[in-house]
Amino acid sequence: xxxxxxxxxxxxxxxRLWQGHAVIMCQLCPLQRPLQASAVLRRVSxxxxxxxxxxxxxxxxxxxxxxxxxxKEPQGPRPxxxxxxxxxxxDYESEEQLQHRILTAALEFVPEHGWTAEAxxxxxxxxxxxxxxxxxxxxxxSELILHFVSQCNTKLSGLLEQEQKLVQxxxxxxxxxxxxxxxxxxxxxxxxxxxxxxWPQALSILLLPxxxxxxxxxxxxxxxxxxxxxxxxxxxxxxYTRRAVLTxxxxxxxxxxxxxxxxxFEDTWRFLENRVADATNMGNTANQVQSTxxxxxxxxxxxxxxxxxxxxxxxxx
Amino acid sequence: xxxxxxxxxLCGTRAAREGINKPVIDRIIRVDHAGEYGAxxxxxGQMAVLGRSSVGPIIQQMWNQEKDHxxxxxxxxxxxxxxxxxxxPFWNVAGFxxxxxxxxxxxxxxxxxxxxxxxxxxxxxNSQIRTLMEEDPEKYKELLQxxxxxxxxxxxxxxxxxxxxxxxxxxxSVLKTxxxxxxxxxxxxxxxx
Numbered sequence: 379x380x381x382x383x384x385x386x387x388x389x390x391x392x393x394r395l396w397q398g399h400a401v402i403m404c405q406l407c408p409l410q411r412p413l414q415a416s417a418v419l420r421r422v423s424x425x426x427x428x429x430x431x432x433x434x435x436x437x438x439x440x441x442x443x444x445x446x447x448x449x450k451e452p453q454g455p456r457p458x459x460x461x462x463x464x465x466x467x468x469d470y471e472s473e474e475q476l477q478h479r480i481l482t483a484a485l486e487f488v489p490e491h492g493w494t495a496e497a498x499x500x501x502x503x504x505x506x507x508x509x510x511x512x513x514x515x516x517x518x519x520s521e522l523i524l525h526f527v528s529q530c531n532t533k534l535s536g537l538l539e540q541e542q543k544l545v546q547x548x549x550x551x552x553x554x555x556x557x558x559x560x561x562x563x564x565x566x567x568x569x570x571x572x573x574x575x576x577w578p579q580a581l582s583i584l585l586l587p588x589x590x591x592x593x594x595x596x597x598x599x600x601x602x603x604x605x606x607x608x609x610x611x612x613x614x615x616x617x618y619t620r621r622a623v624l625t626x627x628x629x630x631x632x633x634x635x636x637x638x639x640x641x642x643f644e645d646t647w648r649f650l651e652n653r654v655a656d657a658t659n660m661g662n663t664a665n666q667v668q669s670t671x672x673x674x675x676x677x678x679x680x681x682x683x684x685x686x687x688x689x690x691x692x693x694x695x
Numbered sequence: 696x697x698x699x700x701x702x703x704x705l706c707g708t709r710a711a712r713e714g715i716n717k718p719v720i721d722r723i724i725r726v727d728h729a730g731e732y733g734a735x736x737x738x739x740g741q742m743a744v745l746g747r748s749s750v751g752p753i754i755q756q757m758w759n760q761e762k763d764h765x766x767x768x769x770x771x772x773x774x775x776x777x778x779x780x781x782x783x784p785f786w787n788v789a790g791f792x793x794x795x796x797x798x799x800x801x802x803x804x805x806x807x808x809x810x811x812x813x814x815x816x817x818x819x820x821n822s823q824i825r826t827l828m829e830e831d832p833e834k835y836k837e838l839l840q841x842x843x844x845x846x847x848x849x850x851x852x853x854x855x856x857x858x859x860x861x862x863x864x865x866x867x868s869v870l871k872t873x874x875x876x877x878x879x880x881x882x883x884x885x886x887x888x
Binding site for chain 2: 602606611613614615617618
């Protein structure tokens, strides 16, 4: 009994020493952080091995912690930058990059698991990391969704940029504005198609208070991008009106798409077309109202001048 | 080949926009655009009242220069993809009212308003020039040149105002202080909203 207790306390002491060592390493060398992150993953996975869990996914895990990410990262918290392939510090990966890779890998599991920590865990496993890597992220899947939205927006910008280049080179016709807006919104919404079942869940998570600043930011920069490539050069209040209108069109079309069951979402695209046409008409109508108003006022002024000069004939030569 | 100059400009300005301190440049362009827009409206208000008086031509000339300034900032705003201030409709009305109001105090009143506003704007441009010089004079060479030129123009307007007996206006110091306070508030708000 004494021996067992001694062994347990020794193991605990050893664990604390390990932790202390890790803390010291952290303090000495901030660059160690990404290495620490992966060291934590490996450490946790080792702990999990010691206590066999009920979850079957854990049992798939290899006993050898050293073959993670074969192209980089040393084993253990050693301050060495040479990876297993003898590669130098170019393979140094920031924690942010690591998170991006995990989230990107997690996307393929979203149709099955939804926007959840499970999907992230599965994604981490395809990269050879412990499923506990999902602990790096918020449990409601927020980062995964924001990452996806950000990726889609970047893709959209790339598409629009390419299209612009083609027009500049004369290889494509410049589209009229309403057509351009329709195509841009459709292209962006089509990126949701593989995840359409779980997208309503994502939308509700994006509306959570702690996500609103980021999701709003992503939305506004996407709309601004679309208008920029559509050739908007307004520098007055129209800047705001146009973006507000397009945001409304995008959001309503997205909601329609959630409930659309027509083949290839043709109802959605027809809805989009009608909304864009409405917006264009409204703009034209506003202009017409203004011109009509101006014309009416001028007419009244002319009438007033005529009447006043008719009533005072002595003023006329 | 593209039909207009616009697409070419968009392509070229991509390079101009990379590597710059976007938040700082955003603010600078937004507030300067708002300022020139307001100045335009002030002169428009003054012309509405004093257009047919003896100082009409002078005000018209200064107004034309402000129109050029505004045009330049419109171009910069598109090139750097800066959002205009949401208070533009407000500056539209407020500027016109200030211009017309000061002109109703007489020619000297209008000149006093010009002196006050142009002094505020010159100081403001000077501090922007300082900021840009501290950041990186080389990177922002074009912008610095533009702002320096405009600062010199505004200084000239200020001197013209003084030449035309601005200081003899009724309640000159009160008027000047009030207007400059208003300008400071306008600058503060336009930088942010």
